[in-house]
Amino acid sequence: MALDDHAEELASALGVDKEEVKGDLEKLVEYSVPIDEAKDSLRRKYGDGGGGEPSARELAEISTADSAVTVRGVVLTVGKRSIRYQGDDLVIREGELADESGTIAYTAWEAFDLSPGDTVEIVGAGVREWEGNPELNLGSETTVGIDDEPLDVAYEVGGDTHLSALAPGDRGVALDVQVAEVEQKTIDGRDGETEILSGVFADETGRLPFTDWDPHGEIEEGASVGIENAYVREFRGVPSVNVSEFSTVNALDRAVETDDGAPRMSVREAVATEGLFDVEVTGNVLAVRDGSGLIQRCPECGRVVQKGQCRSHGDVDGEDDLRVKAIVDDGTDSLTAVLGTDLTSEVYGGGIEAAREAARDAMDQEVVADDIRETIVGREFRVRGTLSVDDYGANLEATEFAAVDDDPTERARGLLDAADGAAADGGTIDDVSSDEAAGDGAGEPQRGDE
Numbered sequence: 001m002a003l004d005d006h007a008e009e010l011a012s013a014l015g016v017d018k019e020e021v022k023g024d025l026e027k028l029v030e031y032s033v034p035i036d037e038a039k040d041s042l043r044r045k046y047g048d049g050g051g052g053e054p055s056a057r058e059l060a061e062i063s064t065a066d067s068a069v070t071v072r073g074v075v076l077t078v079g080k081r082s083i084r085y086q087g088d089d090l091v092i093r094e095g096e097l098a099d100e101s102g103t104i105a106y107t108a109w110e111a112f113d114l115s116p117g118d119t120v121e122i123v124g125a126g127v128r129e130w131e132g133n134p135e136l137n138l139g140s141e142t143t144v145g146i147d148d149e150p151l152d153v154a155y156e157v158g159g160d161t162h163l164s165a166l167a168p169g170d171r172g173v174a175l176d177v178q179v180a181e182v183e184q185k186t187i188d189g190r191d192g193e194t195e196i197l198s199g200v201f202a203d204e205t206g207r208l209p210f211t212d213w214d215p216h217g218e219i220e221e222g223a224s225v226g227i228e229n230a231y232v233r234e235f236r237g238v239p240s241v242n243v244s245e246f247s248t249v250n251a252l253d254r255a256v257e258t259d260d261g262a263p264r265m266s267v268r269e270a271v272a273t274e275g276l277f278d279v280e281v282t283g284n285v286l287a288v289r290d291g292s293g294l295i296q297r298c299p300e301c302g303r304v305v306q307k308g309q310c311r312s313h314g315d316v317d318g319e320d321d322l323r324v325k326a327i328v329d330d331g332t333d334s335l336t337a338v339l340g341t342d343l344t345s346e347v348y349g350g351g352i353e354a355a356r357e358a359a360r361d362a363m364d365q366e367v368v369a370d371d372i373r374e375t376i377v378g379r380e381f382r383v384r385g386t387l388s389v390d391d392y393g394a395n396l397e398a399t400e401f402a403a404v405d406d407d408p409t410e411r412a413r414g415l416l417d418a419a420d421g422a423a424a425d426g427g428t429i430d431d432v433s434s435d436e437a438a439g440d441g442a443g444e445p446q447r448g449d450e
């Protein structure tokens with residue numbers, strides 16, 4: 001675009017004389033100011049009292065480098081949330097706005113008139129970066145007006161969604177779910193002790209943990225409920241649904257369908273998601289890591305203590321517990337399956353008391369981990385649980401841990417798969433099975449512990 005065209009565009013948008021704008025632009029460009037920056041500074045110059053408002057920006061072209069913008073768009077969602085800001089409780093509204101070019105998240109710090117479906121013109125919205133993306137901040141410098149000419153956008157108004165589609169940062173979401181698990185908890189909240197509900201929601205697409213900060217009576221085990229105005233935060237590496245005092249919860253007169261199975265993935269696929277609340281992988285146990293078997297936990301914080309020392313609480317009298325950290329590899333990648341007290345007892349074939357006795361007899365508590373090693377290393381297991389991935393690796397907090405060769409259904413399925421392969425290869429079932437059992441050679445298991 002020639003300077004003349006830029007001047008023309010700017011002048012008409014700002015409602016000022018073209019020659020004047022062109023003169024200013026020429027001066028700025030002479031001083032090597034990039035054209036976009038030059039235009040921005042003229043928008044500021046003429047926008048403030050120069051008559052006329054800054055021209056509306058397309059949502060897709062807003063970047064975190066912008067300071068203030070004017071936009072026109074359709075309100076897709078409006079979520080309400082209470083936050084504590086500089087010592088005060090503040091109710092904010094947040095959601096998504098759309099135009100023809102795309103969508104953008106917003107947070108409104110004042111009680112603007114925002115309703116899903118409305119086309120609005122927002123003048124003087126601040127831009128801030130939130131989770132790497134630009135977000136609009138509507139505050140005391142902002143004006144919001146309803147636009148009578150509705151904008152037609154390709155996005156659905158309202159926050160209707162499913163559990164599998166949720167991501168941390170989503171607000172104003174609406175869901176139909178079944179309450180799969182729920183328990184009441186007392187937490188030390190910002191206003192003293194507070195009762196909350198926490199548990200697991202399920203729908204036909206999956207399962208996710210939830211917290212209800214203002215317990216709703218409709219949320220009881222097995223109930224199907226419709227929830228509006230919930231928001232999503234990350235909790236222990238996975239999305240968590242947050243229900244608040246501003247959410248509406250209604251009992252549904254139909255049962256929400258759920259899928260009791262967890263999605264099955266290869267270890268590589270699972271690790272690539274960077275965190276899943278409920279997933280199932282199948283692989284060979286390559287090794288049982290240090291810190292498995294009979295261990296001691298700090299009575300204060302539950303951390304594993306080493307040589308009587310807790311990292312936070314120093315010298316403590318550790319309490320016995322059982323745990324397994326097993327490296328599971330399916331040929332695509334590996335992860336550490338972490339088994340708690342109950343699953344470890346099953347694998348070990350005895351509880352904490354039995355483990356203590358064995359350790360006493362041998363005068364070495366490592367005998368428990370050795371025993372578990374002998375039982376599971378080199379065998380194939382199906383592991384289901386919550387996956388979290390961080391800089392130290394991938395951990396699968398197991399809710400189920402079953403040997404594939406002990407499970408008749410799994411074995412049958414394995415044989416059928418093998419038979420399919422054998423038919424195609426013209427080989428026999430035995431050939432295929434022994435090939436699979438041999439595996440393709442495992443990498444060096446990582447060592448080290450927390």
Ligand SMILES: [Zn+2]
Pocket residue numbers: 298299300301302303310311312313314
């Ligand atoms: Zn501790």
